[in-house]
Amino acid sequence: MARVKIDNYAYRDVPRLGFTGWLRWMWRQVTSMRVALILLILLALAAIPGSMLPQWPQAPSDTQAFIDANPFWGPLLDATGFLDVFGSAWFTAIYVLLFASLIGCIIPRVMVYWRELREPVSAAPSRLDRYEPVTEAADRDPREALEAARRELEGSGPLRWFTGYRVRIDERDSKRADAGAELAMSAHKGHVRELGNLVFHLSLVGILLAVAAGSLLTYRGQALIVEGDSFTNAVVAYDSYEAGALFSQDDLDPWILSLDQFDAQFGLDGNPLEFTAHGMLTEPGQEPREVEAQVNRPIQVDGAKIYLQGNGYAPRFTVTDSEGNVAFEGNVPFLPQDEVYTSTGVIKVPDVTDGEQLGFKATLLPTAVASETGPISVHPAPTNPEIYLQAYTGDLGLDDGVPQNVYQLDESQLSPVRGDDGNPLLVAMELGETVTLPDGLGTVTWESMPRFAAFDLRRDPSLPWLLAASIGALTGLAMSLFAQRRRVWLVVPLAPAGPDTTSGSDAVPTTVVTAAMWAPDHDTAARHQVERALAAATGRPAADPSPEDS
Amino acid sequence: MTAQELSWFALWGATALYAIAMIASSIHLARVADAKVAAKKLAAVAAGDSGVGETGAAQATPASARIQVNDKANGIAKATTLVGALLQGVGVVARGFESGHVPWSTMYEYTITGTWVAVVVFLIVQRKRDVSYLAPGVTGFATIALGLGLTVLYAQSTGLQPALQSFWLVIHVSIAIIATGVFVVGAVATVLQLLRDYRDSGAGWLQRWNWLEATPSASKLEALAFRLNAVGFVLWTFTVMAGAVWAEHAWGRYWGWDPKEVWSFVIWVIYAAYLHARTTQGWAGRRSAYLSLIGFVALIMNFTVVNIVFQGLHSYAGV
Numbered sequence: 001m002a003r004v005k006i007d008n009y010a011y012r013d014v015p016r017l018g019f020t021g022w023l024r025w026m027w028r029q030v031t032s033m034r035v036a037l038i039l040l041i042l043l044a045l046a047a048i049p050g051s052m053l054p055q056w057p058q059a060p061s062d063t064q065a066f067i068d069a070n071p072f073w074g075p076l077l078d079a080t081g082f083l084d085v086f087g088s089a090w091f092t093a094i095y096v097l098l099f100a101s102l103i104g105c106i107i108p109r110v111m112v113y114w115r116e117l118r119e120p121v122s123a124a125p126s127r128l129d130r131y132e133p134v135t136e137a138a139d140r141d142p143r144e145a146l147e148a149a150r151r152e153l154e155g156s157g158p159l160r161w162f163t164g165y166r167v168r169i170d171e172r173d174s175k176r177a178d179a180g181a182e183l184a185m186s187a188h189k190g191h192v193r194e195l196g197n198l199v200f201h202l203s204l205v206g207i208l209l210a211v212a213a214g215s216l217l218t219y220r221g222q223a224l225i226v227e228g229d230s231f232t233n234a235v236v237a238y239d240s241y242e243a244g245a246l247f248s249q250d251d252l253d254p255w256i257l258s259l260d261q262f263d264a265q266f267g268l269d270g271n272p273l274e275f276t277a278h279g280m281l282t283e284p285g286q287e288p289r290e291v292e293a294q295v296n297r298p299i300q301v302d303g304a305k306i307y308l309q310g311n312g313y314a315p316r317f318t319v320t321d322s323e324g325n326v327a328f329e330g331n332v333p334f335l336p337q338d339e340v341y342t343s344t345g346v347i348k349v350p351d352v353t354d355g356e357q358l359g360f361k362a363t364l365l366p367t368a369v370a371s372e373t374g375p376i377s378v379h380p381a382p383t384n385p386e387i388y389l390q391a392y393t394g395d396l397g398l399d400d401g402v403p404q405n406v407y408q409l410d411e412s413q414l415s416p417v418r419g420d421d422g423n424p425l426l427v428a429m430e431l432g433e434t435v436t437l438p439d440g441l442g443t444v445t446w447e448s449m450p451r452f453a454a455f456d457l458r459r460d461p462s463l464p465w466l467l468a469a470s471i472g473a474l475t476g477l478a479m480s481l482f483a484q485r486r487r488v489w490l491v492v493p494l495a496p497a498g499p500d501t502t503s504g505s506d507a508v509p510t511t512v513v514t515a516a517m518w519a520p521d522h523d524t525a526a527r528h529q530v531e532r533a534l535a536a537a538t539g540r541p542a543a544d545p546s547p548e549d550s
Numbered sequence: 551m552t553a554q555e556l557s558w559f560a561l562w563g564a565t566a567l568y569a570i571a572m573i574a575s576s577i578h579l580a581r582v583a584d585a586k587v588a589a590k591k592l593a594a595v596a597a598g599d600s601g602v603g604e605t606g607a608a609q610a611t612p613a614s615a616r617i618q619v620n621d622k623a624n625g626i627a628k629a630t631t632l633v634g635a636l637l638q639g640v641g642v643v644a645r646g647f648e649s650g651h652v653p654w655s656t657m658y659e660y661t662i663t664g665t666w667v668a669v670v671v672f673l674i675v676q677r678k679r680d681v682s683y684l685a686p687g688v689t690g691f692a693t694i695a696l697g698l699g700l701t702v703l704y705a706q707s708t709g710l711q712p713a714l715q716s717f718w719l720v721i722h723v724s725i726a727i728i729a730t731g732v733f734v735v736g737a738v739a740t741v742l743q744l745l746r747d748y749r750d751s752g753a754g755w756l757q758r759w760n761w762l763e764a765t766p767s768a769s770k771l772e773a774l775a776f777r778l779n780a781v782g783f784v785l786w787t788f789t790v791m792a793g794a795v796w797a798e799h800a801w802g803r804y805w806g807w808d809p810k811e812v813w814s815f816v817i818w819v820i821y822a823a824y825l826h827a828r829t830t831q832g833w834a835g836r837r838s839a840y841l842s843l844i845g846f847v848a849l850i851m852n853f854t855v856v857n858i859v860f861q862g863l864h865s866y867a868g869v
């Protein structure tokens with residue numbers, strides 16, 4: 001049976017396979033490589049819209065805005081998956097097919113490789129003429145010459161499997177006219193390259209599996225902690241929480257994280273220089289320990305990591321109602337809207353003893369200065385903080401049972417509090433100030449201005465596997481691209497080459513060594529291998545490679 | 551002189567030197583080509599004189615008449631490229647001192663460092679072999695990119711954003727830049743390969759470009775481009791992986807299909823397709839060469855169009 005050889009560079013140069021083997025090999029190559037190639041190109045094309053159109057998972061509000069702004073294209077693109085490309089059926093189909101093709105391609109190659117490794121390398125071609133052979137005479141016994149060349153090509157040391165050639169030597173009848181017996185050495189290198197290729201492709205499958213496992217086993221949640229407050233790890237405590245299908249909430253460890261202080265440093269131009277959250281972490285059954293989170297330095301806890309994702313101000317307010325009772329007291333996180341931390345927040349005061357509920361929309365300017373268009377903030381640090389409040393009365397809509405966004409005021413059942421001139425009232429406040437609302441609505445006091453830190457929590461047990469598979473892929477890739485694929489052949493006639501060598505019993509025999517090699521075009525250094533093999537066979541020092549042979 | 555001024559002058563100096571190198575190397579290329587064409591003609595004439603039968607003489611002539619050209623232009627090209635690279639090195643390092651961090655955190659810095667790496671890669675290849683035919687392309691690219699960088703992209707240095715304060719900035723971005731530099735030289739070789747290939751197969755409009763005679767054969771150029779692209783691809787693979795590790799550290803997810811991530815992936819897949827195409831019948835040669843050029847265009851897009859137009863977490867790398 002003609003052995004099927006998967007040998008990708010070889011097809012142009014080394015027709016050593018029988019006709020059927022060649023056909024099968026062609027079929028394999030043409031079909032699967034071509035399909036793989038087309039799928040790869042499709043994959044690249046299919047990914048591009050994911051960077052050009054807004055995507056649901058990355059930017060839900062932009063995506064919604066896009067759909068609203070494009071009444072025809074928006075819903076159409078949405079329905080066809082273009083607004084969630086990487087979750088769409090067609091993108092999934094392409095990569096699933098690609099990986100199916102990959103597995104279908106790689107498994108037979110692994111088998112072939114396994115078989116080939118255990119068999120001797122194939123014998124030297126009977127004629128070397130096609131490979132630009134080089135001939136040189138050696139004052140040595142033929143066997144000695146070939147053994148020397150074998151040592152040179154096989155290499156030495158513990159890594160010789162990786163660095164050297166696999167060699168075989170046959171004694172056979174020469175095909176040349178002046179026939180006689182000859183010794184033919186065949187040396188192959190390329191097993192490392194092929195191994196690298198297999199490791200690389202298998203590692204790609206590994207990466208895919210790790211990512212898939214990760215999406216099932218992971219959980220992630222977001223929590224916002226104000227300076228002085230703490231957070232207990234439980235699903236209800238998160239502002240948002242999502243978990244893979246195989247993650248159970250019971251696996252959450254109830255540790256407690258408190259935020260003692262949040263340091264934010266900004267340059268004169270307002271660019272952030274450093275953010276550090278100082279806190280205390282208490283794990284069940286353990287002493288509390290001090291922890292620090294920075295943007296590139298997450299806190300490690302119980303297999304999970306806590307990332308510092310955002311920060312801002314959470315001014316503290318006290319609101320009294322018309323009776324003078326404290327109706328609200330607490331920190332209100334304000335969301336920064338720009339680089340200078342112009343921030344907006346909402347205060348909801350449902351618990352008034354008497355009368356209607358109160359709501360406030362507030363804008364915070366950390367470093368307020370007057371400008372032509374009104375006060376603006378010019379720096380994110382709290383140098384001259386001011387808050388502008390708009391008050392509303394009516395029904396906050398909290399009792400409808402519909403979950404509410406804490407950063408938004410539902411104005412449908414509220415009406416703005418108006419000033420003496422009949423316009424909606426806009427109250428400016430400074431830190432520490434108490435303002436009295438008109439119509440006996442009560443007072444608002446801005447007590448202090450702590451910061452908050454927004455944390456992102458994530459546990460993904462697949463990460464070590466993913467890393468291992470990636471390193472495997474990278475190593476395999478480097479091996480498959482940089483390890484050489486070369487063949488070197490040395491042939492020596494066993495019969496003495498000239499009549500004169502038979503004359504004396506102690507005369508050194510003259511052996512004519514013929515050497516040739518094959519390597520892919522890009523391997524320009526390969527020719528020098530013949531020189532080294534010849535030098536070893538004849539026992540002379542090898543010449544330096546010419547500049548072209550590198 | 552402040553570090554800022556030093557950097558500025560050194561980079562402009564380098565740009566000027568590259569422009570000279572581009573002209574000188576083009577002249578050299580044209581001379582080599584002329585000499586080769588002349589040698590061919592001579593050979594044809596010799597063959598004609600000595601009768602059709604005597605092929606031996608006809609073959610001997612071009613080989614024995616080693617192509618002699620005046621090396622002055624080549625000398626100028628080599629010297630200006632080398633001095634330009636040294637100056638640019640000074641400019642890049644001075645920018646690093648000026649900003650107090652590695653000089654590759656904005657587009658401007660990425661451009662000055664990336665073109666520098668491209669020129670250095672070219673110089674390294676040139677030490678080993680005569681690749682003077684690549685010189686006009688590489689120095690031309692460097693002149694344009696540096697010039698655009700200095701005029702359009704220049705930005706005052708600022709401190710590093712907290713998200714960039716990581717040793718992964720050093721690793722991930724430096725390898726990305728080196729990969730880009732290698733791909734640039736690979737792309738120049740590929741363009742020459744295609745031009746040469748079409749000329750050799752008789753494309754009319756290329757017959758007037760005699761300078762192409764100075765390049766090696768299309769298959770040699772392909773081999774060179776492959777070696778460069780292979781190195782670039784391994785480096786790019788590392789870049790993408792290191793980026794994922796960094797993203798995991800900084801943002802808490804290793805991959806989020808941010809525009810920059812999408813494009814890095816697209817580039818990677820296109821070059822992977824190129825590698826497969828090289829070994830696929832009917833795709834080896836021209837088609838795979840086109841694929842690698844498409845990959846290169848995507849690479850350039852990734853840090854121009856993607857930075858400027860698309861919003862994403864990477865957009866702080868913007869102008």
Ligand code: HEM
Nearest residue numbers: 008009032033036098101102105197204480481822825829
């Ligand atoms: C996820 C999809 C795939 C990716 C990302 C991928 C990537 C790569 C890369 C980067 C190389 C370069 C290494 C080298 O040249 O040795 C390569 C080579 C190779 N791939 Fe794939 N591959 C994929 C699927 C496939 C499939 C489906 C097949 C089966 C037909 C395949 C067969 C090969 C072969 C035979 C080589 C060796 C080419 C050579 O001799 O250089 N690959 N692949």
